[in-house]
């Protein structure tokens with residue numbers, strides 16, 4: 175009897191198989207729990223073996239994530255998860271690599287590494303937990319804190335103009351730019367799956383409530399009473415419609431997005447979302463931070479932009495093969511020694 179295929183058949187994994195026995199050290203009520211749960215729940219669906227998954231983080235509350243994943247992982251140094259993930263992906267392109275980072279970790283100390291990972295387009299997924307505060311170091315303002323934010327380090331209000339993470343990512347030539355939130359598990363799941371399916375660097379900004387140092391920062395987008403009017407869920411090839419009664423839409427007046435009342439105006443003229451349109455993506459990412467806007471626009475969630483582009487590791491493998499074919503296997507010792515070496519006696 176040939177039972178080999180039976181023996182080697184992989185056990186169907188569940189979300190529980192991706193959880194560890196570690197005590198979770200996040201504060202009760204922290205938005206990180208919900209994100210952890212959704213990530214654990216999509217991995218069995220992706221069908222990747224635990225030993226082929228790696229979570230790499232920097233430093234921060236969010237960066238404790240790898241301890242709670244029953245996969246390979248590395249809790250690295252501040253802002254450098256991107257650099258470590260790039261090195262790993264260059265040598266082991268077969269692995270599923272996830273970068274976990276916070277707004278401080280990614281955009282402050284790790285800002286430089288973050289933008290270069292995006293332009294290189296390694297096939298990895300970045301989950302940027304944005305809570306608009308430094309959580310782990312107890313509530314100093316971060317690069318995404320709004321101007322005027324009172325924190326322990328800005329007692330009279332922050333003077334800094336904040337970063338817009340999605341505008342930065344688009345400007346850094348990212349090929350998959352999306353936003354979701356901790357309090358909408360269904361949407362988060364969907365976006366995580368899409369990020370995983372994208373070949374290239376996927377950037378998912380996740381609004382995450384830090385209920386200890388910045389509670390309610392995203393309340394209007396997450397709470398039942400306000401969510402429908404304050405958010406817009408963008409979907410490929412669908413018109414931009416929102417509101418409690420789905421009676422509001424967005425159309426373009428030249429290059430200016432305007433809200434229209436669908437009880438008075440036709441839905442035929444509405445802006446139809448196209449994830450491959452970079453110009454419109456540049457407008458969508460600025461819906462809330464564009465100072466020229468006179469009208470309050472809803473905050474978009476979903477996939478803003480995606481583009482097919484070669485990944486760095488693919489190009490690297492092809493170039494290495496080309497070099498081998500042309501020059502044969504090299505000798506590292508003689509390369510390091512170079513042509514001009516001498517001994518001192």
Ligand SMILES: Cc1ncc(C[n+]2csc(CCOP(=O)(O)OP(=O)(O)O)c2C)c(N)n1
Pocket residue numbers: 233234235236237252275276277278279280283303305307308309310311316
């Ligand atoms: C080189 C270095 N500089 C500063 C720190 C202090 N530090 C630790 S976490 C952190 C900020 C983390 O904030 P964020 O990335 O937003 O993550 P959160 O804790 O909010 O999840 C800072 C400044 C450090 N650990 N190492």
Ligand code: SF4
Pocket residue numbers: 199200201203204205206235236305309310383384385386387
């Ligand atoms: S300090 Fe904030 S981000 Fe950190 S674990 Fe507590 S609630 Fe979460």
